[in-house]
Amino acid sequence: MSDKQETACAPRERIIWLNGEFLPESQARISPLDRGLLFGDGLFETIRAQNGAPIFLEDHLERIKASARRFNLPWNSGLEWNSLLTRLIRKNNLQDGLARLKIVLTRGCAPGLGLPHAANPTCMALAENYLAPASGAYAHGWDLYVPEQCLSPPLSGHKTLNYLYYMATKQEAIDNGCHEALILDKDGMVAETCTANLLTYDINGWYTPATNWRLPGTAFKQVERLLKQQGHIIRRQPVMVRQLANAQWVWAVNCLMGVMPVRSIGGKPLASLNNESASALRAQLFMG
Numbered sequence: 001m002s003d004k005q006e007t008a009c010a011p012r013e014r015i016i017w018l019n020g021e022f023l024p025e026s027q028a029r030i031s032p033l034d035r036g037l038l039f040g041d042g043l044f045e046t047i048r049a050q051n052g053a054p055i056f057l058e059d060h061l062e063r064i065k066a067s068a069r070r071f072n073l074p075w076n077s078g079l080e081w082n083s084l085l086t087r088l089i090r091k092n093n094l095q096d097g098l099a100r101l102k103i104v105l106t107r108g109c110a111p112g113l114g115l116p117h118a119a120n121p122t123c124m125a126l127a128e129n130y131l132a133p134a135s136g137a138y139a140h141g142w143d144l145y146v147p148e149q150c151l152s153p154p155l156s157g158h159k160t161l162n163y164l165y166y167m168a169t170k171q172e173a174i175d176n177g178c179h180e181a182l183i184l185d186k187d188g189m190v191a192e193t194c195t196a197n198l199l200t201y202d203i204n205g206w207y208t209p210a211t212n213w214r215l216p217g218t219a220f221k222q223v224e225r226l227l228k229q230q231g232h233i234i235r236r237q238p239v240m241v242r243q244l245a246n247a248q249w250v251w252a253v254n255c256l257m258g259v260m261p262v263r264s265i266g267g268k269p270l271a272s273l274n275n276e277s278a279s280a281l282r283a284q285l286f287m288g
Helices: 003-009 035-039 057-070 081-091 135-140 164-175 218-229 241-245 275-285
Strands: 015-018 021-024 042-050 098-106 122-129 142-145 180-184 190-193 197-202 205-209 234-237 249-254 258-265
Touching (some): 015 081, 021 081, 035 098, 057 081, 057 098, 057 218, 081 098, 081 122, 135 258, 135 275, 142 164, 180 241, 190 197, 190 205, 197 218, 218 234, 218 249
Parallel strands (some): 142 180, 205 234
Antiparallel strands (some): 015 021, 015 122, 042 098, 098 122, 197 249, 249 258
């Protein structure tokens, strides 16, 4: 193969947006002293894009902005994020399918502990192809694992770069033949899963765990809006694991996959997946 042919066949280098510049991945560099690397001192958002545009973007921006205020991190509200992310999608040739976008904000390099002023924060955006679960995966549903140690971390209401707990808990679920793990709050009540909010239905109607120890989900907010338009009310109430396992059906919701039926909890099969309704709601969610 000639040099010209090799160049033509070589994969295109990913483009990153970093601190105001679009750069090839090989040139996108941060300091080894960045506090995001040293301490997980930062925040992130993961966003679904389809047909070349991010969805639910304003909800994601409001969430990271609120968390930035909480942790004394500067947030540049003047950035035109929709335009920036749309350009990033195009530069990575992802405009014709689904993409996973990520916004990352760190304190950058700053001396001392605590939450010092960030004179030079690091802000970046990344884009990559997203392969949604196949129809068979939705039809099968998730098996949820219930770990012995599964209490929500204190910062569970924020998407911080301290994400190791969730990744380790998800790995424990995978090692035990499941897709995800339940996370409980400090009182031992159900909070969420590693990567999703929970929506449940029983004879009394729809409900979701009432707890401050979970992430306020952007997709869940949209799902709730859609159900309200159909005349449904989602109750907030404390939920025990055995109560969840005895529900008629349980759905996991996040911004990438949408609505995923739950097949079993702690090895106990649920009464129904209600796949037809879950599919219809997922289609509405991603209609644009």
